[in-house]
Amino acid sequence: MSQSGAISSSGSTDSSDSSSNFPNLNLTVAELAAREVARLSKQRTQKGGGSTAIFLQLSDMLKHRYKLISPIRPSMSNSEVILAYDQILDTQVALKVINKASLTDAEKWRVLRETGLLKKLSHPNIIKLQDFHETETCYVFVLEYMKDGDLFDLVKETGALTSAQVRIIAAQVALGLRYLHARRVIHRDIKPENIGIRFPTSMEGDDTSDNYEHWTEVKLIDFGLSTYAKSGRATTPCGTLGYMAPEILFIGLHECEYTSAVDMWAFGCLLYILLTGAPPFELGIVPQSKLDVVVSYPPSIWSKVPANAQQAVESCLNPNPETRITAAKFLDLAWFQEDDEAEGEDESTGPRDDVTVGDIECESNDGDTSEGTSDNCTGSCSGRSYFSVDSRAQSDAAEKSSVQIKDSAQKAAVGIANKRMDTAESRMKSHMFHNRPSDEDLPSEVDPPIGHSSKHKAKGLHQPVPVEARRAKSIADLIAKYKDEQEDDAAATEFDLESLTLDREPHLEGWLRLSDLLRPSASKDKQDKELELQTERKQEMFGSIEGDSDDRHVIVRVTTDDRSSAEPAEVAVNVVNRPLF
Numbered sequence: 068m069s070q071s072g073a074i075s076s077s078g079s080t081d082s083s084d085s086s087s088n089f090p091n092l093n094l095t096v097a098e099l100a101a102r103e104v105a106r107l108s109k110q111r112t113q114k115g116g117g118s119t120a121i122f123l124q125l126s127d128m129l130k131h132r133y134k135l136i137s138p139i140r141p142s143m144s145n146s147e148v149i150l151a152y153d154q155i156l157d158t159q160v161a162l163k164v165i166n167k168a169s170l171t172d173a174e175k176w177r178v179l180r181e182t183g184l185l186k187k188l189s190h191p192n193i194i195k196l197q198d199f200h201e202t203e204t205c206y207v208f209v210l211e212y213m214k215d216g217d218l219f220d221l222v223k224e225t226g227a228l229t230s231a232q233v234r235i236i237a238a239q240v241a242l243g244l245r246y247l248h249a250r251r252v253i254h255r256d257i258k259p260e261n262i263g264i265r266f267p268t269s270m271e272g273d274d275t276s277d278n279y280e281h282w283t284e285v286k287l288i289d290f291g292l293s294t295y296a297k298s299g300r301a302t303t304p305c306g307t308l309g310y311m312a313p314e315i316l317f318i319g320l321h322e323c324e325y326t327s328a329v330d331m332w333a334f335g336c337l338l339y340i341l342l343t344g345a346p347p348f349e350l351g352i353v354p355q356s357k358l359d360v361v362v363s364y365p366p367s368i369w370s371k372v373p374a375n376a377q378q379a380v381e382s383c384l385n386p387n388p389e390t391r392i393t394a395a396k397f398l399d400l401a402w403f404q405e406d407d408e409a410e411g412e413d414e415s416t417g418p419r420d421d422v423t424v425g426d427i428e429c430e431s432n433d434g435d436t437s438e439g440t441s442d443n444c445t446g447s448c449s450g451r452s453y454f455s456v457d458s459r460a461q462s463d464a465a466e467k468s469s470v471q472i473k474d475s476a477q478k479a480a481v482g483i484a485n486k487r488m489d490t491a492e493s494r495m496k497s498h499m500f501h502n503r504p505s506d507e508d509l510p511s512e513v514d515p516p517i518g519h520s521s522k523h524k525a526k527g528l529h530q531p532v533p534v535e536a537r538r539a540k541s542i543a544d545l546i547a548k549y550k551d552e553q554e555d556d557a558a559a560t561e562f563d564l565e566s567l568t569l570d571r572e573p574h575l576e577g578w579l580r581l582s583d584l585l586r587p588s589a590s591k592d593k594q595d596k597e598l599e600l601q602t603e604r605k606q607e608m609f610g611s612i613e614g615d616s617d618d619r620h621v622i623v624r625v626t627t628d629d630r631s632s633a634e635p636a637e638v639a640v641n642v643v644n645r646p647l648f
């Protein structure tokens with residue numbers, strides 16, 4: 068994301084590239100904050116809401132380290148994402164600031180859980196939590212900055228992407244999901260808004276097909292609804308309507324639990340959007356049972372999507388979670404084995420004028436459109452304006468994708484289902500989203516993200532990008548590279564996440580704190596010393612401990628007699644991520 072919207076020393080917005088130019092550095096943080104507060108106040112008055120207190124608190128708390136530059140995502144609920152400059156690390160960061168005042172205890176716990184999860188995850192396709200602060204009034208996540216925004220804004224501006232572009236994104240999202248799922252973490256809110264993007268800094272004349280640094284990077288963000296499901300199964304219905312798998316919608320009706328397969332369903336919705344420019348499902352119908360769900364693909368849109376990409380989407384949008392493709396298997400699909408030439412000729416599948424954002428609706432099996440269902444659409448629980456339903460498109464039912472209900476006598480069922488959706492929606496909102504604004508409170512349109520329009524065009528995303536197609540050749544290498552790396556430490560990190568359930572396994576607490584004591588901000592030497600010291604202490608308590616480390620990890624293998632079991636047992640391998648700086 069460029070710095071349009073950044074405050075210049077004159078107080079106006081600055082559209083220059085901030086990576087080389089920080090005009091704001093001459094201002095004190097208080098001055099910056101005051102200007103931003105004034106600007107945001109105005110903006111929010113126009114939008115009809117928002118709290119400037121967050122900003123004031125933040126500047127107070129972090130004034131020695133962070134210079135606030137501009138809001139990335141203006142506050143519409145109790146959180147705000149702000150671009151800032153980390154003066155110590157000399158880098159830009161995204162500060163996600165959450166106002167504590169409006170949170171219930173359960174919601175505070177969820178914030179801490181999000182932190183707990185994020186700090187234990189380390190993967191190139193997962194946003195990196197660089198630091199976390201808690202003050203009396205707010206929580207602050209310091210995140211690596213995804214300068215080019217998220218996929219929602221990209222698709223909204225450019226429409227559909229080419230298959231070559233989508234598979235680069237798809238491979239990375241799948242790698243991120245594979246990493247999460249191997250550790251029994253379910254994201255539960257995969258959608259375009261929650262995939263951050265960063266275009267390569269240099270695309271000229273490079274032949275960097277094996278240099279992954281030069282790929283468009285995508286990373287999963289927003290772990291606010293994520294959970295560590297120790298048993299691999301979860302029971303709380305949550306997510307964003309329109310991306311929620313059938314089984315999660317059935318919780319409390321026909322189902323009582325679900326698995327990480329829900330992320331793959333949402334991933335299928337995401338891919339569909341990227342390939343066609345429109346979401347696959349209207350949100351007003353809840354199927355009556357799992358067996359009733361049939362996903363149909365409108366031929367006029369779907370025929371333009373290459374077969375391998377179709378297969379990828381369809382394997383995710385399998386209504387049966389038991390047979391739905393997994394993230395690991397997804398990476399073996401033919402789509403990722405295609406050669407360079409095949410993708411290079413993929414122009415017909417690029418952004419298309421005839422597919423407009425908004426070409427989507429829901430229909431019952433008899434072909435009737437379900438009138439008024441848009442009232443039931445939640446779209447994005449984040450409150451961002453979603454693809455609107457195009458009335459011209461509505462009249463052309465044959466062109467739409469849909470979730471259909473098999474049993475054709477469904478007019479009554481549609482009514483019931485819509486009522487259920489109301490119930491499901493309000494239940495989900497009250498359970499999971501009650502700190503978020505209701506749809507009525509949300510503005511129908513939200514400002515486009517700062518600095519997007521020209522950037523996406525400049526990057527050539529309206530056209531098939533030859534250089535991306537060329538890079539696509541190496542996608543199998545990329546997948547192989549990260550797949551191999553992840554296999555090694557999956558079990559270790561999975562166990563690390565056990566610290567979230569310490570109450571159930573108190574005998575592990577002592578040595579798990581070993582890792583907690585390795586402060587990320589400490590130098591490697593300091594960490595090594597701490598590790599040594601703690602290892603000695605824990606050995607007295609737990610038996611044998613082997614420690615090992617490399618540049619990025621401290622690995623501790625503990626063998627313990629566990630005090631409660633007769634036989635000594637190896638309980639785990641613990642991995643602590645070292646800071647990369």
Ligand SMILES: Nc1ncnc2c1ncn2[C@@H]1O[C@H](COP(=O)(O)OP(=O)(O)OP(=O)(O)O)[C@@H](O)[C@H]1O
Binds near residue numbers: 147194
């Ligand atoms: N690290 C980041 N770099 C750049 N932009 C980010 C980053 N993190 C979040 N954003 C932007 O801010 C938006 C909101 O972030 P996030 O979803 O984490 O917050 P949230 O409070 O859970 O929001 P919501 O209530 O809308 O889901 C994202 O969709 C993205 O556009």
